[in-house]
Amino acid sequence: MYITTTSSPMVELSRQQDGSHDLTAFARDVAEGLRQPRKTLPSRYFYDGTGSRLFQQIMELPxxxxxxxxxxxxxxxxxxxxxxxxxxxxxxxxxxxxxxxxxxxxxxxxxxxxxxxxxxxxxxxxxxxxxxxxxxxxxxxxxxxxxxxxxxxxxxxxxxxxxxxxxxxxxxxxxxxxxxxxxxxxxxxxxxxxxxxxxxxxxxxxxxRKNPEVILKAYSDASGVTAAFNLNLLHRINRELGADFNVDQFCHHALYDPQEGVMRSFLVSKTNQEVHIQKAGVTVHFDAWEAIHTENSCKxxxxxxxxxxxxxxxxxxxxxxxxxxxxxxxxxxxx
Structure with missing residues (x-):
């Protein structure tokens, strides 16, 4: 167990299990999620370098x-x-x-x-x-x-x-x-x-819980930064797992359920298509307008x-x- 002190010229970390770069776990989780009858991708993989920068932009949105x-x-x-x-x-x-x-x-x-x-x-x-x-x-x-x-x-x-x-x-x-x-x-x-x-x-x-319109706009802003943040997950899978997602053929969709108090985000396929994910060893078929659930946010x-x-x-x-x-x-x- 190492101690990181701000007075030290070197930064040492107490664990070296950087889950953001574990490609084996990433490939496994993507394969498992996209094999489900209702496709999902874990939201924890949003935060690669680009995703983190986009989220910084999101936090500054009105x-x-x-x-x-x-x-x-x-x-x-x-x-x-x-x-x-x-x-x-x-x-x-x-x-x-x-x-x-x-x-x-x-x-x-x-x-x-x-x-x-x-x-x-x-x-x-x-x-x-x-x-x-x-x-x-x-x-x-x-x-x-x-x-x-x-x-x-x-x-x-x-x-x-x-x-x-x-x-x-x-x-x-x-x-x-x-x-x-x-x-x-x-x-x-x-x-x-x-x-x-x-x-x-x-x-x-x-x-x-508050006005549903206020909540919805926070997860689907007019300038499209939240859409880019969600779609970046597909770019990351392409880059790190050798996939061939045509990201332009997917769109961001956000939906708030005021009865359950749950904000849900999706990526929606615009067309019938197949995607090959080399490092996950899978080929995934998407029907036109089939959705991937990427995030919940409960209120x-x-x-x-x-x-x-x-x-x-x-x-x-x-x-x-x-x-x-x-x-x-x-x-x-x-x-």
Whole structure:
């Protein structure tokens, strides 16, 4: 287990399991998903270099309210959050799906200003993202102790197991819980809970139900950036798995179900066609207007979120809203 410190000239990572470059797993998951009667592709493969850049553009779109809303929540409530995190002394701040930690840095700086005793454990599938984050923190918070975990969430569970006796605050921001199906979200949060102990906390970002038109535009913007982000998944399969998708023969489609509170994204074939995926060893037939499901994004009510936490062994402690009450960061505790 290596320690990454922002004062060190070298960046060392605690795990070297960079899931964003695991071609064997990528090929397997693509083959399995496209063999289903209702075709799917895992959303975690959106984030190659191009996908990450496109998502940065999405976050700046006028229609994409989520990032701005959570930035507001954290900025307006950073003092109280830091106070609640620090009440029992030293803790590990574990950031699941950290990325560039744009939002988390608000808390890191506030915790540092309050002279809280903590270290920072960002977790991300991309080793490149973790190296860039460690470099930026070396400049912005040179005294902060950072230990980066590279891999998917189960690598974070391994880290939690190794540090089970030490106090932890887990961040799961950005409404990432919304990408899970209901049973998956329960299983995931229950897994996290099993590695925590009384006194530990979980801060989870959730996008709340609102005007369906506002939600839909966030996932299908007028300038077409979200469409390019979705279609880039096919470009990635072509490039990395030797496929021959004619990307121009697919289109992006987004659909929001206000009864279920689920935003769904699809790639739709415009014509009858066959696609060969060399490294996955499959040939896939598409009927005209057949869809590939690429992403879910669930929207919640606060009672739903609190009940989800209770089912998984967490106690709702505080709810922090943005000014429109369209997004919330919910703090859970463990008694």
């Amino acid at each position: 229609e994409y309210y989520l990032t701005r809303s959570e930035l507001e929540v954290l900025t307006q409530n950073k003092y109280e959050m830091a106070q609640q995190f620090s009440r029992q002394g030293f803790f590990h701040l574990i950031d699941l799906g950290a990325g560039d930690a744009l939002k988390t840095k608000i808390l890191l700086k506030e915790l540092s200003n309050q002279q809280s005793e903590f270290d920072y454990v960002p977790v991300d599938i991309s080793g490149d993202a973790m190296r860039q984050l460690s470099g930026s923190l070396r400049q912005e918070l040179p005294q902060l102790r950072v230990e980066a975990v590279v891999g998917e969430y189960f690598q974070a569970l391994e880290w939690l197991q190794e540090h089970k006796s030490e106090r932890k605050v887990v961040l799961f921001l950005g409404s990432n819980i919304g990408n899970f199906r209901p049973r998956e979200s329960i299983n995931f949060l229950s897994s996290i809970r099993s590695y925590l102990r009384p006194g530990d906390q979980l801060l989870m970002g959730v996008d709340l 919640y009510t606060i009672p739903q979120v609190e009940e989800l936490g209770r089912q998984c062994g967490f106690k709702p402690a505080s709810v922090f809203y943005d000014s429109r009450k369209g997004f919330a960061d919910v703090l859970f505790s463990i008694d």
